[in-house]
Amino acid sequence: MRILEFMDKFSDEQSCKEYFRYVRMKEGVICKKCGCKNHYWLKAKWQFQCSRCCFRTTLRSGTVMENSRLPFRTWFLVMLFMTSTKEGMSASELQRQLGHKRYMTIWSIMHRLRGVMGKRDDLYQLTDMVEFDEGYFEKQVPEQTREKLKRGRGSQRQINVAVMAESTPLENIESGKLSSHCKFFKMKVLESHKASEVESLIKGSLDPNTVVLSDKSTSYFKFEDYVEAHITTKSNKKTTVEILKWVHIAISNAKRNFLGIHHRINGEYMQSYLDEFVYKLNRRHFKSIFERLVVASVYPYWQTTE
Ligand SMILES: [Zn+2]
Structure with missing residues (x-):
């Protein structure tokens, strides 16, 4: 996705939240309590409610953004910068571009995103x-x-x-x-x-x-x-x-x-950087990797998705 298109489509926090909700609904929300896949959307609360046990799930819960307080738009901007060039960007450069106070915050969300990229590619086996x-x-x-x-x-x-x-x-x-x-x-x-x-x-x-x-x-x-x-x-x-x-x-x-x-x-993080590199390499012919990454990010980064 190009930056102008992004600015147009995701001009504020609300448009990012709406889009994330749309993708989550499309992918399917799974109840953490009973495993049910049917949910209602409670508009007043901005939460999903399980149709079987009534357990509520926030928009971020169970996704890459779980426990994060950063605005959705910041997450989206990080996803945009990480996917808009083949080379990617360092956390310090991204921190500078976003004018964000803390380096560690940006570094850590980039690592979470690399986590979902790796999980996504792990779903597929190579063949032939x-x-x-x-x-x-x-x-x-x-x-x-x-x-x-x-x-x-x-x-x-x-x-x-x-x-x-x-x-x-x-x-x-x-x-x-x-x-x-x-x-x-x-x-x-x-x-x-x-x-x-x-x-x-x-x-x-x-x-x-x-x-x-x-x-x-x-x-x-x-x-x-x-x-x-x-x-x-x-x-x-x-x-x-x-x-x-x-x-x-x-x-x-x-x-x-x-x-x-x-x-x-640092050796500890090598797999994480490889995950980002390979994720983008495997999608080199896609028109917009950003949109694919939003889909991957409605899943958690700490376990394999189904
Ligand atoms: Zn339930």
Whole structure:
């Protein structure tokens, strides 16, 4: 959504609340007490009432805004700024743009929004042909201890991230040249190189009918036990450019993006930044990611939605 369109559509607090209510009604309110999905709208109270047990739900309760006192319009503006460019924005820049007093408030709502972005993408599994590789992202470590830490693979300075990309091979009929078309991505922090961790990651991320493409360095995990087939190739320059093209493009774009905006990321929050990056990458062809994010934000950020 463009800024002028936003100003027009969400000119005041009331218009933002109305829109949030409309999206919530459309998505369906679930009663926290009895689980019933039918609700009335109590206009005088600005609350939903369960048609079975009469329990009342406020507009923010059970959503990303639960317990937040910030105006709806501030939330909407944060969503707009986070989604209006591919790169996104740092919390300090957003604080400056909004003229908000507290950095931590803006930082924390951005993290909640990254939470709902991650939950949204977790609802979908990748399928067909999927490229799989690992990326190593620099993390923030205190300067004094930095020099003492190990470098290279498994380095204490880096975070290991599993990157997956749906990639359909295409053949040019005239030239016979092969290329590939990419659809959806996933990026997940790997805490360890343990097979059990990769196993649950694969089960949650890939459809069992998937064909996985990877290079030999990921042979510590038996993909073929969980997916339709596993094709491995020797790791070299050609593999990077042809077979694992999209995962490598995604890794280098994510690294460039993080370096430009957040510099080095505290390891604890790496997944959160990856969630924002991947959410936007997966919706790169959408006309307005802002509206999709409002839909995702009527759900909580702390648990998986149905
Ligand atoms: Zn109820």
